[in-house]
Amino acid sequence: MSWKLTDNKDWLSLEQQFRWVQDMNNVAQHRLHHEEGDVAIHTRMVLEALQQQPDYQALSMTEQEVLWTAALMHDVEKRSTSVDEGEGQITSKGHARRGEYTVRTILYKDVPAPFHIRETIAALVRYHGLPIWVMERENPAKKVCEASLRVNTRMLKMLSVSDIQGRICRDKASLMESAELFEMLCREQDCWGKTRDFATNHARFHYFRTENSYINYVPHDDFKCEVTLLSGLPGMGKDYYLSTLSQDIPVISLDAIRRKCKVSPTDKSANGRVVQEAKEEARNYLRKGQSFVWNATNISQQMRSQLIDLFITYGAKVKIVYIEKPYEVWRKQNREREFMVPEPVLDAMLGRLEIPQLTEAHEVVYLTL
Known part of the structure; x- marks a missing residue:
């Protein structure tokens, strides 16, 4: 139907x-x-x-x-x-x-x-x-x-x-x-009634990421590692997704750092320190050319952009994985979490949600039902 x-x-x-x-x-x-x-x-x-x-x-x-x-x-x-x-x-x-x-x-x-x-x-x-x-x-x-x-x-x-x-x-x-x-x-521009095609994902990313870039330019793919940037509202199942990955890959989790430092997610000043600690951990992996996963909500384009700027500075390929479940399933999963997020907070975050777009990264994957 x-x-x-x-x-x-x-x-x-x-x-x-x-x-x-x-x-x-x-x-x-x-x-x-x-x-x-x-x-x-x-x-x-x-x-x-x-x-x-x-x-x-x-x-x-x-x-x-x-x-x-x-x-x-x-x-x-x-x-x-x-x-x-x-x-x-x-x-x-x-x-x-x-x-x-x-x-x-x-x-x-x-x-x-x-x-x-x-x-x-x-x-x-x-x-x-x-x-x-x-x-x-x-x-x-x-x-x-x-x-x-x-x-x-x-x-x-x-x-x-x-x-x-x-x-x-x-x-x-x-x-x-x-x-x-x-x-x-x-x-x-060859995009009438259809998606504008690019020779490679890197070519598309470069065009939208670079000011005054030539649309048909095809940059050389020479990535040192791959960073997987998770995106999704709290309780959507990002941790479950990580448990399904077949390969053993390091994970930088902002929630884990907050719990280690006993920082509340609503403490904005302390969260700045959490993010800086996570970024330093990311730099250590990037310097070594080690692939890793960045696990956080990342629901705004601005936040994702700041992180992607860091990753590509070290020659990383960036893949965004957006995770979403139906509304009732999402709320049920949140209620069953060990660290439940208050529902008014979830509503406020939903109202600010910006879905990742193909202009933002080399690859964008949507895991939705």
């Missing part, structure tokens, strides 16, 4: 089913860009425009559901980011990024979706404005290639076109022109 957000897509029913749909009412928008009214009115118009597109009608039922859900949720966090700057000047900076987190939480906890479907919808919400603004971004070619690793750019354009058509504004023609330029750029 294919996944659906809901069988009843009538707007009044959606408001009754989902609080976040109710919240769209009376969220004002910039008068110049949205003469039609609030976010609820705009979203209904976007859904209507999407379903009228011949390209949308030609999609599979699952693809239609994914795109429809993304359209419904694309402005879900204007409720939390909109700021009235006076005289109808309303901004909602960061609503797409925050919307990605909200989508991930809703489709993990409240209306569970398969991992790849959830992350596709989250990516569509995150990038829904890219086709309109891509030519104003720094290095637009790299930006569309990055987006293609997460979402089908053809579907992204369909969402963006619906976003444009589902509003009343005076610059609609120029916005549609921007969407066409987005398609042209994707075709030029």
Whole structure:
């Protein structure tokens, strides 16, 4: 059976089913860009425009559901980011990024979706404005290639076109022109409707990790060791995963260091010392060319990036292993742990979760159910 957000897509029913749909009412928008009214009115118009597109009608039922859900949720966090700057000047900076987190939480906890479907919808919400603004971004070619690793750019354009058509504004023609330029750029970069291919994983990693890099450059693979960076919320099963590894490999565990030093996970000042001790242990392995595993939550891109910078300085290949279990299984596993994490803490961490992406490491493995 294919996944659906809901069988009843009538707007009044959606408001009754989902609080976040109710919240769209009376969220004002910039008068110049949205003469039609609030976010609820705009979203209904976007859904209507999407379903009228011949390209949308030609999609599979699952693809239609994914795109429809993304359209419904694309402005879900204007409720939390909109700021009235006076005289109808309303901004909602960061609503797409925050919307990605909200989508991930809703489709993990409240209306569970398969991992790849959830992350596709989250990516569509995150990038829904890219086709309109891509030519104003720094290095637009790299930006569309990055987006293609997460979402089908053809579907992204369909969402963006619906976003444009589902509003009343005076610059609609120029916005549609921007969407066409987005398609042209994707075709030029060989990522229209597909993932941008790279000759090797190292070539992909180098391109996204290096400023002003040439997209077709293929660096020589000359790794001295491999570092496996685990990522996942507390209680997802990272320790169990380590127990299944066939080879005997050193593990740097932040939790083990905390327990050795009798440091609470909530003690931020002490945690800094824990991380420094772990990094020094990592340097010892890296200097010797010894492969190892770094075992910690690593749920933010910023934290992973800092560690990966360290690892590649010593010539290591980096593999991220992301581990996730269904919501109810996760909570049960946490309750059964020797060192249980309070559930409000887990909820807060879930709301900040950033799934590792292919741009971050030489290899990314998703162990999900």
